[in-house]
Amino acid sequence: MSDKSKYLSPLLGFGALTAVMYFLLFYFEDEIVEITGKGGWSFLIPVAIAFAISYGHGNFTGAFWDWLGIKAKH
Amino acid sequence: MEPISASFIHLDLVGVLLLLIFGFVGGLVSGFIGSGGAFVLTPAMMSIGVPGIVAVASNICHKFPKALVGALKRARYGQVDLKLGAVLGVSAEAGMLYGAHIQESIKTAFGHAGSNLYVSAAFVVVLAIVGSFVLYDAWTVHRTGAHQAEEKLTRLARWVQSLNIPGTMIYFPSIKTRISFLVTIPIGFATGMLAATIAVGGFIGVPAMMYALGVPSLMASASELVIAFIMGVGGTIKYGWGGHVDIRLAMIILAGSLFGIQLGAIGTTYVKPYMVKVVMGVIMIIVLVSRAIVIPVYLSDLQLIEPIAPENSKHLQNLSFGIMALALVIGAGIILRALIVGMHLHHLELAVAAATASLAARRKPLRLSPVGRFDHLLVATDGSDFSTGALRVAARFAKRNNAELTTMSMVMIGLDTEGMAADVIQRAEAETRAVLAAAQAAIRADGYDTRIELRQGVNPHKEIVRLADDQHADLIVMGRRGRRGLALMMVGDSTRKVIGYADCSVLVVPRAADIWQRRILLATDGSRHAERAAEAAGQVAKIFGLPITVLSVLRPKFDDVRRAEAQLEVDRVREALAQESIEVDSAVVEGVDPAAVIIESARQRGADLIVMGSHGRTGMGRLLLGSVAEKVIGEATCPVLVVKA
Numbered sequence: 001m002s003d004k005s006k007y008l009s010p011l012l013g014f015g016a017l018t019a020v021m022y023f024l025l026f027y028f029e030d031e032i033v034e035i036t037g038k039g040g041w042s043f044l045i046p047v048a049i050a051f052a053i054s055y056g057h058g059n060f061t062g063a064f065w066d067w068l069g070i071k072a073k074h
Numbered sequence: 075m076e077p078i079s080a081s082f083i084h085l086d087l088v089g090v091l092l093l094l095i096f097g098f099v100g101g102l103v104s105g106f107i108g109s110g111g112a113f114v115l116t117p118a119m120m121s122i123g124v125p126g127i128v129a130v131a132s133n134i135c136h137k138f139p140k141a142l143v144g145a146l147k148r149a150r151y152g153q154v155d156l157k158l159g160a161v162l163g164v165s166a167e168a169g170m171l172y173g174a175h176i177q178e179s180i181k182t183a184f185g186h187a188g189s190n191l192y193v194s195a196a197f198v199v200v201l202a203i204v205g206s207f208v209l210y211d212a213w214t215v216h217r218t219g220a221h222q223a224e225e226k227l228t229r230l231a232r233w234v235q236s237l238n239i240p241g242t243m244i245y246f247p248s249i250k251t252r253i254s255f256l257v258t259i260p261i262g263f264a265t266g267m268l269a270a271t272i273a274v275g276g277f278i279g280v281p282a283m284m285y286a287l288g289v290p291s292l293m294a295s296a297s298e299l300v301i302a303f304i305m306g307v308g309g310t311i312k313y314g315w316g317g318h319v320d321i322r323l324a325m326i327i328l329a330g331s332l333f334g335i336q337l338g339a340i341g342t343t344y345v346k347p348y349m350v351k352v353v354m355g356v357i358m359i360i361v362l363v364s365r366a367i368v369i370p371v372y373l374s375d376l377q378l379i380e381p382i383a384p385e386n387s388k389h390l391q392n393l394s395f396g397i398m399a400l401a402l403v404i405g406a407g408i409i410l411r412a413l414i415v416g417m418h419l420h421h422l423e424l425a426v427a428a429a430t431a432s433l434a435a436r437r438k439p440l441r442l443s444p445v446g447r448f449d450h451l452l453v454a455t456d457g458s459d460f461s462t463g464a465l466r467v468a469a470r471f472a473k474r475n476n477a478e479l480t481t482m483s484m485v486m487i488g489l490d491t492e493g494m495a496a497d498v499i500q501r502a503e504a505e506t507r508a509v510l511a512a513a514q515a516a517i518r519a520d521g522y523d524t525r526i527e528l529r530q531g532v533n534p535h536k537e538i539v540r541l542a543d544d545q546h547a548d549l550i551v552m553g554r555r556g557r558r559g560l561a562l563m564m565v566g567d568s569t570r571k572v573i574g575y576a577d578c579s580v581l582v583v584p585r586a587a588d589i590w591q592r593r594i595l596l597a598t599d600g601s602r603h604a605e606r607a608a609e610a611a612g613q614v615a616k617i618f619g620l621p622i623t624v625l626s627v628l629r630p631k632f633d634d635v636r637r638a639e640a641q642l643e644v645d646r647v648r649e650a651l652a653q654e655s656i657e658v659d660s661a662v663v664e665g666v667d668p669a670a671v672i673i674e675s676a677r678q679r680g681a682d683l684i685v686m687g688s689h690g691r692t693g694m695g696r697l698l699l700g701s702v703a704e705k706v707i708g709e710a711t712c713p714v715l716v717v718k719a
Contacts, residue, residue, distance in 0.1 A: 043314025
């Protein structure tokens with residue numbers, strides 16, 4: 001397996017996951033903004049969203065630079 | 075009452091793109107120095123219409139997932155001290171709450187302008203003290219060239235590490251020793267306070283870890299991400315509880331900043347540690363300028379100075395924001411440049427390692443051939459002064475090696491000569507015989523003997539080469555023309571042609587030169603003829619019991635692969651000669667003019683014989699000696715042995 005194709009599946013997988021999460025965030029934009037704007041325990045929603053997106057998008061961006069060949073020096 | 079969410083703005087495409095770009099650049103800086111990427115985001119969001127409190131809240135909400143991803147990435151490189159980050163993070167959380175409380179108190183007492191003045195003053199004071207110290211430290215490292223050296227502990231760090239307060243000591247892997255957590259409390263607290271005030275706690279946290287605790291700069295900047303994560307979660311809960319977090323804004327910034335933070339983290343693996351200080355110091359000083367510019371505006375708002383016209387205030391604030399953004403762009407530029415240069419160097423290192431390994435595997439150790447012992451020498455003379463050195467050296471070489479020596483000269487018979495009277499030709503022949511007889515007498519006076527050969531012909535080089543072939547000579551010895559004017563530039567035409575056409579080696583001797591007695595300089599370029607030159611130099615060294623210096627000259631334009639090859643070749647030749655019990659040393663020297671370097675090296679090392687390989691070309695190429703060889707032969711004050719492959 002070439003170096004590039006090794007990173008292709010995580011790139012596409014996490015890319016799709018991130019795209020879905022961002023799509024859902026803006027699809028339910030109004031509802032989310034309304035609930036989180038109320039304050040109180042609704043703070044859990046932005047925290048949960050932030051964790052979820054950091055997982056998907058964090059892995060996607062990591063795979064993206066790997067796929068481009070920009071990797072850490074070992 | 076209007077719900078808070080009503081203050082969440084409608085996002086347009088330009089606003090989204092701006093946030094993505096700011097996020098990316100901010101992430102790049104944070105990934106590299108641990109923090110410092112977020113301070114422009116709050117004013118940037120406000121500039122597209124986001125209310126201040128929402129901008130602050132959304133900024134904090136994007137920081138903690140960003141810091142999490144950055145910390146995980148840098149933990150993979152072994153740069154994160156999780157324990158230190160967590161211990162500092164706890165007190166930073168307290169510092170942040172206290173900092174926010176002070177902010178609110180100032181705002182209540184002095185209004186918006188008072189709060190802004192406090193923030194700007196905090197920026198200027200902290201950045202002036204810490205920023206100039208960090209930059210000075212980076213400059214010192216750069217100036218002293220101690221890039222690779224282990225970072226030195228400050229006196230403060232040594233004192234902190236020497237403290238022993240029972241019951242409070244914790245071992246931190248990044249410091250490799252135990253320190254009292256009581257010391258970490260004020261550092262974490264100050265970091266949190268600064269984060270609540272200017273949104274970049276790392277401007278205190280990272281330098282404090284480096285200079286007060288003795289944490290290496292790369293580990294300090296990586297561990298700061300843990301502190302930023304803890305503070306970010308705390309801040310998000312605080313602002314989220316109040317309903318101020320616009321998660322859409324936070325996630326748009328995050329989309330850009332995660333690309334940046336990954337790249338910044340990768341960058342740390344390619345740079346020298348002091349680059350963290352350079353980037354941090356540069357950003358701090360530029361941000362200081364940006365905040366200092368707006369202080370008069372706030373002083374004017376508080377009526378502490380003469381009022382400033384509103385349009386001037388606006389200009390100053392725009393200028394301040396522009397400079398702040400510039401700080402980030404310059405920081406990002408330094409990081410990207412360091413990353414590109416570091417990656418390029420790393421690729422070169424890998425190429426050098428691969429080339430060296432493949433060369434080492436491919437090339438067998440050099441073994442000196444036992445043949446070519448200089449058993450038969452042929453010296454050519456024209457009776458002029460220029461031949462005296464050649465005769466002297468040939469005789470002494472032959473005597474030392476007990477070799478057969480033939481001295482030849484020739485009568486030029488050309489088309490124009492055929493028309494001459496017979497007595498003219500006879501006279502010329504007699505003169506040449508006299509030259510040979512004188513040469514033979516001189517050699518006999520030197521305690522050796524020689525056969526003499528007189529040839530007639532049109533071209534001297536053809537007769538010399540033919541005679542060498544007929545007699546199976548191992549070496550042709552010739553004089554060199556003068557060292558003035560054109561003759562300095564050019565080796566005599568006959569000499570050049572003899573070197574081109576002869577199958578054996580040629581020794582070119584300047585008029586005043588004598589037999590070598592001190593050292594042989596072997597110039598090598600790793601080619602096939604250079605191997606033969608090494609064999610010849612080895613033979614001469616053994617005959618005369620002399621040491622050899624193996625020299626390779628690198629031109630400045632050579633890449634790292636070629637440099638590694640040169641070193642490998644020099645080592646290989648040195649080892650081969652050493653195995654023959656020859657005293658040998660070596661040097662790889664850089665120079666624009668290889669011939670000048672060879673001559674100068676010979677002079678410096680006291681070498682009185684230079685040995686070089688010749689291309690041994692065929693056809694027209696035989697006439698071309700090679701500019702380096704020609705210049706060395708033309709300018710050296712000692713004999714030069716040109717060895718044919």
